[in-house]
Amino acid sequence: MTFEIRERDILARIGRLKTKSGEIETPLLFPVVNPNVQPISPKRMREVFGCNALITNAYILKKRFGDKPIEKGVHNFLDFNGVVMTDSGAYQILVYGDIEATPKEIVEYQERIDADIATILDLPTGWKVSKKYAENTVRETLKRAKELFQTKTREDILWVGPIQGGRYLDLVAESAVKVGELPFQIHALGSPTEVMEHYRFDVLVDMIMTAKMNMPMKRPLHLFGAGHPFMFALAVALGCDLFDSAAYAIYARENRYMTEQGTSRLNELEYFPCACPRCSKTTPKDVLEMPQNERQTFLAEHNLYTCLTELRRIKNAIKEGRLWEHLKIRANGHPALLQALKKLKKYEDFIERHSPTTKKAGIFFFDSLDLARPEVVRHRKRMSERYAPPKKAELLILMPQIQMKPFHKSKMFKETMKLLKNKFKRQLDKIHVCFYAAPFGVIPIELDEIYPLSQHETMMPPDMETREYVANQTANYINSTSYKAILMFHDPENWNKSVLNACKKACSKKNIKFKYLKVERARSKTMLKEIEKLFNRNGRTSLD
Structure with a gap:
């Protein structure tokens, strides 16, 4: 297997991709190297920055250097002893409309220069194009993808199959399915650059997710032109494994200074908000006074450090299971x-x-946006699809969440159970306790140690959207079960009346007896009297 997954979180993967020049670990950034204008040498990238992979443009090499990269091999030509990926010139088609090479020539050239990872010359869709034009790019890219397997002569190069379609998601899906049926080792999402340049990251989410949902999941996905570290966490969380970027160098030429939150103009900085080896030894004023070439190299090196550092943070977050938390920080x-x-x-x-x-x-729960977390969604689905309360349960006691976890170790639960055992010792199997809790909704007491029902932190009171979500989940639970009566411990300080009103409505609809006590009156004789009333049958209680 070429790609081996080691760690996962959300859709992110830490994996190992095997190439003929060695293994690389994902998620990985390929710095773009242009031999004509290169502020950081490939050798320095390897020795100082620890980059074991880079990307260069095969079309530019062919056009400007001809046979030299063939004679020396691309690794020696660039003076780089790591993994070399080559792009095909498709971006130049997007910018200039055409290039002076055929798809077959580009395939043959990438083989002859000995690339480790190579890309077919696809036809990029672009951003603001008609659907008819987009359909043509999908058809033509698929045609060229199929032609690769009649043209290529080597089996030791990993080939990238681009997915086109742009903002037309039905075309992205079609492209992902059809290109995914071919034996590529890697796929790439085509035409994202303009989307990112316009900061339409919501559209990018649609494009990436449509590709991921329709391509083979076991193959890595490359995101072309993902240049800024402030959006790496989003792309990785959506399942992008590989990136390439020339932004570290382009921004440097424009005196732009990258941070993980955004970009600053060098002349706007009083201090460097960074402790990388370059920034820790000087000031913005000193850098502004450098000769242009030195200043460009300084900024390019800082920008590359920033990109690589953010990817390391993301990898740590994946390992720790906290990528969602990291993504929330970046998104805000x-x-x-x-x-x-x-x-x-x-x-x-x-x-x-x-x-x-x-x-x-x-996990940390911050606000209602976190209701889309996989852990919250999974609990909701499993409660709906897999869970049933104990068969003999007739009375549901609904308790509000407390800070102590697991809930069954809390003072509230222990004191309640002590009272119930003293009064209804032989009939406890008819009483079932659940908690209503943010962000999960209903948590049956017998499940409260299952991950992450006890392994989460949230501050109370929850926001309005979260209160409504928990209220709806509680009502759905009541509607799906067969309790004869419900006693709720009402916590107005944290929940207002949202859960209370939802329970009343659900019980009324199902003709279930319902009582509630404010939480401070629970764990008392009042609670026992209310339970007796709920179970009264013709003057007798079924719990006696």
């Missing part, structure tokens, strides 16, 4: 990213199915 750094995060709800079922069921760490 820019309105366009926050809008994109909201879009994940549209794909919550797919994301849940392909997310790990357990993690090394508990």
Whole structure:
């Protein structure tokens, strides 16, 4: 197997991709190298920055250097002893309309220069194009993809099959299915650059997710032109394994300074908000006074450090099971990213199915956006599809969540059970206790130690949307079960009347006896009297 997955979180994977020049670990950034204008040498990238892979443009090499990369081999030509990926010139088609090479010539050239990972010359869709034009790019890209397997002569190069369609998601799906049927080792989402340049990350979510849902999941996905570290977490969380970017160098030429939250102009900075080896030794003022070439190299190196550092943070988050938390931090750094995060709800079922069921760490719940977390979605689905209360249960006691977890170790639960055992010792099997809790909804007491029902943190009171979600989940649970009576411990301080009103309505609809006590009156003789009333049958209680 070429690609081996080691760790997962959301749709992100830490994996190992085997090439003829060695293994690379995903998620991985391929810095774009242009031999004509290169502020950081490939050798320095390897030795100083630890980059073991880069990408260069096969069409540019062919046009400007001819046979030299063939004679020396692309690794020696670039003076780089790591993994070399080559792009095909498709971006130049997008910018200039055409290039002076055929798809067959580009395939043959990439083989002859000895690339490790190579890309067919696809026809990029672009951004604001008609659907008719987009359909043509999908057909032509598929045609060229099929031709690869009649043209190529080597089996040791990993080939990238691009997925086209642009903003037309039905075409993206069609392209992903048909290109995915061919024996490519890697796929790439084509035409995302203009979407990202316009900060339409919500559209990018649709494009990536449509590709992921229709391509073979076991293959890595490359996102072309994912240049800025502030959106890496989003792309990785959606299942992008590989990236390439020239932004570190392009921004440097424009005196632009990257951070994980955004970009600053060098002349706007009083201090460097970074402790990388370059920034820790100087000031923005000193850098502005450098000769242009030195300043460009300084900024390019800082920008590359920033990109690589963010990917390391993301990998740590995946390992720790906290990628969602990291994504929330990044999304709250820019309105366009926050809008994109909201879009994940549209794909919550797919994301849940392909997310790990357990993690090394508990989860943090911040606000209603986190209701789309895979863990929350999974609990809702399993409660609906797999769970049934104890067969003999007639009375449901609904308790509000408390800070102590697991809930069965809490003082409230222990004192309640002590009272019930003293009064209804022989009939306890008719009483079932559940908690209503953010963000999960209903948590049956017998499940409260299952991950992550005890392994989460949330602050009370929850926001309005979360209260309504929990109220709806509680009502749905009542509607799907066969209790004869319900006693609710009402916590108005944290829940207002949202859960209370939802329970009343559900019980009224099913003609179930319903009583509630404010939480401070629970665990008392009042509670026992209410239970007796709920179970009264012609003057007698079925619990006697």
